[in-house]
Amino acid sequence: MESNRYARGWEKLKEIDGHAGERVIESLKDTSPDLARYTIEFPFGDVYSRGVLSLKEREIATVAALTALGNAQPQLKVHIHGALNVGCTRQEIIEVIIQMAVYAGFPAALNGTHAAKEVFAERDKAGQSN
Secondary structure: OOOOHHHHHHHHHHHHHHHHHHHHHHHHHOOOOOHHHHHHHHHHHHHOOOOOOOOOHHHHHHHHHHHHHHOOOOHHHHHHHHHOOOOOOOHHHHHHHHHHHHOHHHHHHHHHHHHHHHHHHHHOOOOOOO
C-alpha cells in the first residue's frame, strides 16, 4: 500500500524530472527497491513538497549543491533537466555553476559546465528550447 508521502513524492518527481526521474527510480527497483521508495518519499514527498521555496528555487539550490559536490555528474544532469523543466533558463543555470567556482573551486565549476553543455545538447537534439 502506497503512503501519502509516496504518492505526493511520485507526482512531484514527475513534475520536476519527468521521464528522467522515472528512469532513475526504475533502475533501482530490481536491486534496491527500498532506496527507490526512500528517494520518492523523502526528497520529493517531504522536502520538495514543502512550501516557502518554489520548485525553481529548489532546483537552483540543488544544481548548486551537486555542482559543488563535484562527484555527482549523473544526478547533476538530471537536476539541470529538472531546473529547466520548472522554469530556469540556461543562463541562470550557467550563472549558478559559475557562482560555485567561488565556493567549490574551478574544477567543480568546469565539470558542472560540461554537464550543462551535455544537457543543453540533449535538449536541442530533442527540440526542447529551454
